[in-house]
Amino acid sequence: MANSMPNTKPKTKANTEPYRKVKITMWDDPKFRALSSLPPSGQSLFIYLLTGPFTGIIPGLFKAGRAAMAEELGWDGEAFDLALDEAITLGLVKFDPKARIFWLPNAAKHNPPGSINVVKSWGRAFELLPDCDLKLEAWKSLKSACYGVSEAIGLAFDKAIPLPKAMPSPLPSGIQKAVSSKQILKPEREHIARDQPVGNFPCFQPVGEVLDKFRMYPGWTPLPGFCDRAIAWGHKLDRLTPYSPPQLRQFCDYWIPEDTLRFQEQWEMTFAKSLEHQAMKKFNET
Structure with missing residues (x-):
């Protein structure tokens, strides 16, 4: 009787909990857009940040402007910021307003990479994101998620996505004063x-x-x-x-x-x- 291979893949919520696939093109579908709009709320915004058209191939990490997203949702800027504050306060979302990077910390845990090729596809998308502290934080979390799946996928991550730079330090006050305010x-x-x-x-x-x-x-x-x-x-x-x-x-x-x-x-x-x-x-x- 042949020995069955043991399942060495660690269990994650993505393996054990039910989930559904959602196409981001849903948001541009004419019939979907004809439905009554989502009211401004923390839950509405979180669903949009998870599945919206600004998302990319890296789970939970993408670049987008607040105003552009508010315009897509049909919300005014103040309502969007209030909803975003809810999600940030609960730790569901992190946002760098200068780099305009959104990071959903739990996204990689619930959507771990299924293969080495998936991790390789993240490389160029990650490189194009502006360097900042939040990008570095996301890199650490993504790396941990990859090694949590398997050592091979973790090593593929190390090769495909090198360590990003942190946010540059402010210029010394003397240099700042030397730059013309008009510039x-x-x-x-x-x-x-x-x-x-x-x-x-x-x-x-x-x-x-x-x-x-x-x-x-x-x-x-x-x-x-x-x-x-x-x-x-x-x-x-x-x-x-x-x-x-x-x-x-x-x-x-x-x-x-x-x-x-x-x-x-x-x-x-x-x-x-x-x-x-x-x-x-x-x-x-x-």
Whole structure:
């Protein structure tokens, strides 16, 4: 009677617990998109981070911007951040806002690599992620998960994915002062002045508006006549004080890390929508 080979593969939750395969193309399926949208919540966001279109071949590790994901979900930025804070607080998600890297620590435990070729396929995807402390933390966890499956897969990981660099240390204060503030804060855009109406509202004639798309930058402000335009767009703002300096700073700080290009008018529309949401939230709380 032939001796049966012992099963040396360690048991994991992925081996013993029921699971289902979900295709990320689900999110772009016309019928799925026709369904009522997910409401902003921690659970909704976690499901999206596990299965959404921004995910890659490495379980739980990918690059994405908060604003881009919020836009895909149809949520405003504040609602997205609240949901993300829930997941981060519980340790389900980790996020580096500068590198824009998301890491779901338990993903590799529940989705361990099934073969050496799978680990090899991770190599290029991991290399393309920006180096930062979170990437290094994910590397350690992924390596542990690979060795937890078998020594062969662990060795394949060592060969395919070398140790990443940690987050670089800040420049000494003397060097920082030697760099011109214009070099640091200069927005990536070109200014083209014009004297013509904005959108379909001929009564508004701002001078010096930017024709090209640009990324958000420190010191950005809406052009004169912003409140009238916002009201014409259907947003309910106070004509006397449509926004405060802290609200403007908060808006800029939120969007600066995001790699999002928009026209001046589009940024103003986004700002108006954010102001209206804040006003409605404050009203509901009173």
